[in-house]
Amino acid sequence: MSEGPQVAAVEAPAGVEPEIELADASPEALLELFEARGWGDGLPLVPPTQERVERMLASVGGEAAAGEVVATLPPRFGRATRHSLAVNAVLAGCPEAVFPVLVSAVRALGDPELNLRGVNATTHPVAPLVIVHGEVVARAGFNAGLGTFGPGNRANATLGRAMRLVLLHIAGARPGDGDASTQGQPSKYAYCIAENAEANPWESYPRSQGVDAPSAVTVYCGENPHNFHDMENSEPGPILDKAASVMATLGCNNAPISSAEFFVVLGPEHAATLAGSGWTRRDVQSYLFERARIPAGEFRRAFEVTVRRPWFEALRDADPMPITDHPDNIRVLVAGGPGKHSCVIPSWGMTRSVTLPLEP
Amino acid sequence: MDPIRIYSPEGAVGRPTRALAASPAVLTGLRLGILDNGKPNAAPLMERMGEQLAQRMNLELVGVFRKGSAATPCEEPLLVEIAESCDLVLTGSAD
Numbered sequence: 001m002s003e004g005p006q007v008a009a010v011e012a013p014a015g016v017e018p019e020i021e022l023a024d025a026s027p028e029a030l031l032e033l034f035e036a037r038g039w040g041d042g043l044p045l046v047p048p049t050q051e052r053v054e055r056m057l058a059s060v061g062g063e064a065a066a067g068e069v070v071a072t073l074p075p076r077f078g079r080a081t082r083h084s085l086a087v088n089a090v091l092a093g094c095p096e097a098v099f100p101v102l103v104s105a106v107r108a109l110g111d112p113e114l115n116l117r118g119v120n121a122t123t124h125p126v127a128p129l130v131i132v133h134g135e136v137v138a139r140a141g142f143n144a145g146l147g148t149f150g151p152g153n154r155a156n157a158t159l160g161r162a163m164r165l166v167l168l169h170i171a172g173a174r175p176g177d178g179d180a181s182t183q184g185q186p187s188k189y190a191y192c193i194a195e196n197a198e199a200n201p202w203e204s205y206p207r208s209q210g211v212d213a214p215s216a217v218t219v220y221c222g223e224n225p226h227n228f229h230d231m232e233n234s235e236p237g238p239i240l241d242k243a244a245s246v247m248a249t250l251g252c253n254n255a256p257i258s259s260a261e262f263f264v265v266l267g268p269e270h271a272a273t274l275a276g277s278g279w280t281r282r283d284v285q286s287y288l289f290e291r292a293r294i295p296a297g298e299f300r301r302a303f304e305v306t307v308r309r310p311w312f313e314a315l316r317d318a319d320p321m322p323i324t325d326h327p328d329n330i331r332v333l334v335a336g337g338p339g340k341h342s343c344v345i346p347s348w349g350m351t352r353s354v355t356l357p358l359e360p
Numbered sequence: 361m362d363p364i365r366i367y368s369p370e371g372a373v374g375r376p377t378r379a380l381a382a383s384p385a386v387l388t389g390l391r392l393g394i395l396d397n398g399k400p401n402a403a404p405l406m407e408r409m410g411e412q413l414a415q416r417m418n419l420e421l422v423g424v425f426r427k428g429s430a431a432t433p434c435e436e437p438l439l440v441e442i443a444e445s446c447d448l449v450l451t452g453s454a455d
Contacts, residue, residue: 017367024361039369048367072374084371091369118431169369304400307429350431 071110076172146337
């Protein structure tokens with residue numbers, strides 16, 4: 001077995017990560033070093049040299065702000081400074097234009113409502129999804145259209161990957177002692193999409209959440225997306241019944257935790273059909289709340305420990321029990337391109353999505 | 361190829377880690393509490409262990425405490441109550 005490349009630590013000035021001397025600049029040497037130290041996501045990396053990291057930092061105020069602690073991330077309680085975030089952005093292959101999105105997304109990770117400690121500690125496969133909104137989508141080259149979940153777009157792929165590297169390195173969310181997920185999930189490699197503003201028939205998602213900024217970032221901790229298609233109907237009801245059918249399952253954490261959110265990511269064609277019938281985002285939420293239900297008795301047979309509001313106890317076994325305790329928990333977003341497909345993203349449960357304005 | 365310098369990706373640790381309290385040398389006569397993490401099988405397992413321990417080591421079994429949710433840390437007031445009423449606590453994580 002290899003003992004790894006020869007490395008030597010170099011003392012760092014305050015607010016800047018320590019430097020490591022690497023035997024050579026080959027991709028193999030870097031991968032070997034990262035493997036030996038338990039770092040990385042298993043894929044090839046870009047060497048975070050001083051020159052590259054400085055270029056990355058220049059997109060958010062340069063070296064002057066490099067030492068700012070954006071968030072302290074559990075379970076390791078690593079300090080995510082702009083400098084350490086820039087190092088991970090370089091490793092992930094990020095273009096400089098996406099770096100402000102990473103800084104804002106990590107700030108969102110630090111919000112107590114998001115409960116990152118639980119997200120990393122749970123045996124559930126949850127992964128933070130980054131949703132990019134507004135002017136930065138076009139400016140930084142994010143793909144909000146066909147194939148927004150991937151693959152093939154550098155901004156989406158590398159921003160999502162940089163988030164995971166931040167979690168692995170700074171938060172210490174290594175599978176095992178830092179991330180207890182029983183099986184993991186593919187979106188733990190990279191999970192980033194963009195809101196399709198041009199195809200969105202309603203107000204922008206951040207504005208619906210009270211964030212009025214030219215660009216914004218949402219972080220939501222959930223499962224992989226579950227697709228549903230409808231090519232048959234021109235009325236909202238039958239299309240949304242398919243979304244409700246995906247939501248009303250015993251096989252997701254939303255079932256035992258009634259305060260949990262869902263994200264319903266509508267493809268533009270489904271969104272156009274709904275809006276063309278005069279339906280607002282609130283109408284979509286209200287209808288899904290009404291339709292996404294499980295017989296209360298079936299639910300009671302499935303779970304011993306639940307976190308549901310007291311009024312659920314009053315339901316009789318034959319009553320249709322809402323999967324969530326309020327329509328506001330059903331978050332409606334438009335993303336993707338042509339085609340009759342949309343998706344539902346169930347939650348981990350004890351977490352709330354966070355939407356923040358983009359870093360100035 | 362020449363050597364290059366790269367930055368560490370980890371970031372400094374923002375909070376010092378705390379050392380665990382030393383285990384008591386003798387258990388006899390101490391007060392034992394159980395902190396249930398809220399998972400379906402946690403309480404039956406730990407209650408049984410608590411009963412056996414209390415019987416074998418002549419401990420006083422104070423009772424079972426339950427935190428708000430398996431997904432969040434134990435609430436501070438409950439930790440204070442446990443610290444005041446127990447010398448030993450049996451707890452666990454995961455399922």
